[in-house]
Amino acid sequence: MKKYVFGVDVGGTTVKLGLFDPEGEVKEKWEIPTRKEDNGDHIIADIAESIKEKMSANSIDRMDVVGVGIGVPGPVKEDGTVLLAANLGWGKKNITMELGELLRVPVMAGNDANVAALGEMWRGGGRGYKNMVAVTLGTGVGGGIIIGGKIVSGSTGAGGEIGHIHLEDEEPAACGCGGHGCLEQYASATGVVRIAKKKLAFSDKASVLRDKEITAKDIWDAVKEGDELAIEVAKVYGEYLGKGLAAVANVVNPDIFVIGGGVSKAGEVLIDYMKPYFEKYVFPGAKNVKFALAVLGNDAGIYGAAKLVLD
């Protein structure tokens, strides 16, 4: 019986690592810097070195390690080939082979957002479910689709790109993807601020949001305080998000949506404003889906990476 699994989450600044038992209990967590120089050529070797040190410090034999899972910020093919991770300086790269040769243990790789979704299913807000959609409301809006316990990475690694579902024909501003009217333009952290700025400009209503630089947190705090204008913003936000998630539910009909990312720190109030619109726009047969908040935060990636190896 093998006793240890490593989960690795490669970010643009730091690499997060975790040592787990096969039941998903974390034994130890640590970080190393992401060395992006030389087209990120040192990253894999640094990870291997750090894992070897940890094994040595804990007297862990290679034969006791189930394997190493690794999440990467870019599209990853099923064989573990990274197609591109611009953030790290990587072009096409077979990281499972590279890391596997250095450590001589099995290595599995996945896209970081998808891997984080798997973590939330395994040990987070989606625990106990096999059909789950993870929604990340942060700088952008991302998604991770899990069907029958497995990540849907898609034909070209674009599975779960739910932030770019088109919702608004009349949007003059361009999305990062080049489109106009994507879910991300409304439901991200900057999206909710845009909605608020527009409301403030077109209304004379008093509001705690007036005359200052506002953040997503300011808006949701104001909603909780009962600020009328902020509540109008929350309704507009909820309608866009509800409409987008309804489209997702009409495609894959999940058991549960697990909502994470910076904006979700607002808490249940966000779900409360979204849900009536979700129910308005979803196919009636797909209405009985559950909504939960993500619970693992920045650790979702190392959990999901570990789970990759165990599946």
Next chain:
Amino acid sequence: MKKYVFGVDVGGTTVKLGLFDPEGEVKEKWEIPTRKEDNGDHIIADIAESIKEKMSANSIDRMDVVGVGIGVPGPVKEDGTVLLAANLGWGKKNITMELGELLRVPVMAGNDANVAALGEMWRGGGRGYKNMVAVTLGTGVGGGIIIGGKIVSGSTGAGGEIGHIHLEDEEPAACGCGGHGCLEQYASATGVVRIAKKKLAFSDKASVLRDKEITAKDIWDAVKEGDELAIEVAKVYGEYLGKGLAAVANVVNPDIFVIGGGVSKAGEVLIDYMKPYFEKYVFPGAKNVKFALAVLGNDAGIYGAAKLVLD
């Protein structure tokens, strides 16, 4: 080596049956009437009787049969329980158990639209692909999502209900599902006629479509003849369908869309009018999807049902 598989497609008027070899070559196809009296209580026994007769006529021993697959017009759970098939008079019913007991061979069941999708993947327009979305443009608009070669039936059997993706806030007419502005209201056979009637009413342009009862076929025939007003209709149709399929692609990023149903008899022209809009609204990373027409027609159901048993 077992030599035979039966595929059964239960419709509201007739039950279609097929005898296949495990490679998917059809040996024989036939139909029996669907007896809906007594809440459809005779349907399963009739199917069992018909299969037994066919086995006897062909000297097929029970031990040579891999199994029987059956597609049903309603949501079907993974264990083969039909939740409801109003069309047949059925409430909750465990048809795999019932039919299995009568025939004493393995039985697998699935929703008819999903099963037809599987048939198109196995031996039809989606042959060779494992990640496919089948789109049925008929009286309604249905979908079948296949990921890694398996049907995504969803948490409550509503996977692939893509006809009810909300696309239009300004739609006054109600969809069959109770919503307003569903894809089905534009992309179905009646949907394209509605678009045409609206164009005819708001335009003075001469058209072969004027002053008669028009069908979806009339419209696409007129498009092929270069009728200007019909072409305007095709563009509106293409924009709704392209927008809807773009949302689907942003969720599951399939290899291929396979388009069937009565409206698809228009042929490639339908894809030609949809594709530019699909590309406009889809996430750039999911753009390189293929589009093909379904080829099995009404036989897709028996093929997919047979495939259910072979998986």
